Amino acid sequence: MLTISFTSVDLMKTRLASAPDPMWELTLSLHRLRSPGPQIFQEWRRSTLSRLQHPSGMQSLQLLLELVPVTGYFPDFLTPAEAEQGFEAGVQAILSTPVQRLGADMEILAQQRKLPAWAGQLARGEPELLERLGLALRDYHAAAIAPFQTEIRASVHIDRSRRARSLTTGGYEQMLAGMRPALRWTDSAIEADYPHRHVCELDGRGLVMVPSFFCWGRPIALKNTELPPVLVFPIEGDARYLALGKAIRENASSRSLAALLGKTRAAVLETIADGCTTGEIARRLDVSLATASEHATVLRRAGLVVSVRDGNSMLHALTPVATALLDSSAQGLPAM
Incomplete structure (x- = not known):
């Protein structure tokens, strides 16, 4: 319990x-890779394994599978709070983990399962192993997470x-x-x-x-x-099905909205549908703060978005015209 x-x-x-945590998604996806569960993960698993079919990819995967067993404990240092600021911030936080924490977490893992020889080097924070870990995280993220971001x-x-x-x-x-x-x-x-x-x-x-x-x-x-x-x-x-299902990925109305506004700007408009700040747009769509601000500004000037200051942030919401535009797109009607 x-x-x-x-x-x-x-x-x-x-x-x-406000957005998926890249390090929690990465570590938990390793469970799905070995025990996919429902059908919705099957295509993700197939394409991920295909992308990893090269020597460095398989080495990276093997290292991570040793740290994240199919069940039970995996080290807390793999999911740092700093990852809320993005994948690279999470990687840097992991590689900067104090040696005392590395050792404590790896000791708990060692009590659960037999570990390879390099695990002791990681527990001691040896630079070579930390470098290998960083490379493994980036390799696996590029194969398993980034294509489905x-x-x-x-x-x-x-x-x-x-x-x-x-x-x-x-x-x-x-x-x-x-x-x-x-x-x-x-x-x-x-x-x-x-x-x-x-x-x-x-x-x-x-x-x-x-x-x-x-x-x-x-x-x-x-x-x-x-x-x-x-x-x-x-x-x-x-x-999951709404976002990953084939019918949604191939939905003509979504393509129509993207054709009207551009793919990124259409995604910004859809992201703003529930109200969000410029920073939340940037995190959800994995774009820079400047890019998110630029798109929000264009949409505001077009009469699709209203923006108000909320402390140190700018909060965006849709206008009735934008709501009607999204509704017509969702229903498959011609865009306004």
Whole structure:
């Protein structure tokens, strides 16, 4: 059983991550690579293995598979909080992990399974092994995550938008009720089925709830409860199908909107549909802040977006004209 205990302060600090976490997606995708689960992952698995069919790709994959077993614990240092700022920020955080943490995490992994000889070098933070790890992460990301980046982001965005609406209309009680049976709210605590008993007292730190494309079956949390608390949970199945399904990928109305506005600008417009900041556009679409701002500005000048200052951020929302444009595109009608 997993139990995450809240105080009233924790509820005030709890939030939904604004985009998929690249390091959680990477590590959890290694589970799907060996145990794909539903049909929706089959095409991803086939194309990923095909891209890795070269010596360096297979070496990178083997290194990561040793660190992330098919079940059970994998090192907390592989999913640093800094990855919320992007994949490369996550890689740099992993490679900068203090030696004490590397050793502690690798010791836990060694208690679970027999490790190769190089694991001791990694536990000691030897530069050669850290360099190999960085290369393996980048190789695997290029093969398994980057080609599906748009679909992964879209799936998570669909699920996150649903959760956010539930939170707005009914608070955390309604949002968590929609996550049953994976998550349950009981006596000021989130509970979930788990392979072992794991208790995390938030103690005023709040919680980041991360919807994940590759998470499957049950949620997952960091073993080290002293780290910033995170709860990664699986998105609803239909969100994956909506984003990855062949009918959606080949939908003519989506191509029509892209033809009208350009692929990136159409994606920006769809991203703004639920209201978001310039930074959230950049993270969700994996573009620079300057690029996100430029596209939002063009859409605003065209009368499709309104923008207001919200503290240090610029918050964007659709105008009625843009909403009608998206609705007509979704229905397969000629674009306005």
